[in-house]
Amino acid sequence: MARRALFPAGGPRTTAEQIKLSPGIISGDHVFLTGMTGSGPDGSMPQDLEEQFRHAFDKIGAVLREAGLGFDSIVEMTTYHVGLRDHFERFCAVRADYLSDPFPAWTAVEVAGLRREGAVVEIRVIAATHPT
Structure with missing residues (x-):
C-alpha cells in the first residue's frame, strides 16, 4: 500500500526532520x-490555554488541507492533557468551534507531561480520505 507524507505548505520542517516524523x-x-x-x-x-488549543487545531487544519480535507473528515480523535480537569470545559468550547455533527469518536487522556515544555494538550487525529 502506497503512503504519502503530508507537510503543510509554508510550514517549517525543522522539528519533523529533526525527530524523523511526518x-x-x-x-x-x-x-x-x-x-x-x-x-x-x-x-x-x-x-x-485557549490560544494553545486554537493553535493545535489550526495546525491540524493545515495538515488536513494539504490532503485536500477539512475537519469534517476526522473520524477519531485522541487528546492528551496535562491538568485535564482544570481546562476540560475550555477545551470543549474551543473544540466546538472546529468540529461539527457527526462528531468524531474521542478519547481524552490525562498525562503527567508532554514533550513540549509548557504544552497542556496534544491532539492526535485520524481522518477519512472520503468523508461522507
Missing part, C-alpha cells in the same frame, strides 16, 4: 496525523 501521512483511505501541540507559528508556547 505531520501527517496518507495510508489507504485514512490520514493519520502526528499529535499536535499548541505552539505558535514562531514555535513559542503561549501561556493562554
Whole structure:
C-alpha cells in the first residue's frame, strides 16, 4: 500500500526532520496525523490555554488541507492533557468551534507531561480520505 507524507505548505520542517516524523501521512483511505501541540507559528508556547488549543487545531487544519480535507473528515480523535480537569470545559468550547455533527469518536487522556515544555494538550487525529 502506497503512503504519502503530508507537510503543510509554508510550514517549517525543522522539528519533523529533526525527530524523523511526518505531520501527517496518507495510508489507504485514512490520514493519520502526528499529535499536535499548541505552539505558535514562531514555535513559542503561549501561556493562554485557549490560544494553545486554537493553535493545535489550526495546525491540524493545515495538515488536513494539504490532503485536500477539512475537519469534517476526522473520524477519531485522541487528546492528551496535562491538568485535564482544570481546562476540560475550555477545551470543549474551543473544540466546538472546529468540529461539527457527526462528531468524531474521542478519547481524552490525562498525562503527567508532554514533550513540549509548557504544552497542556496534544491532539492526535485520524481522518477519512472520503468523508461522507
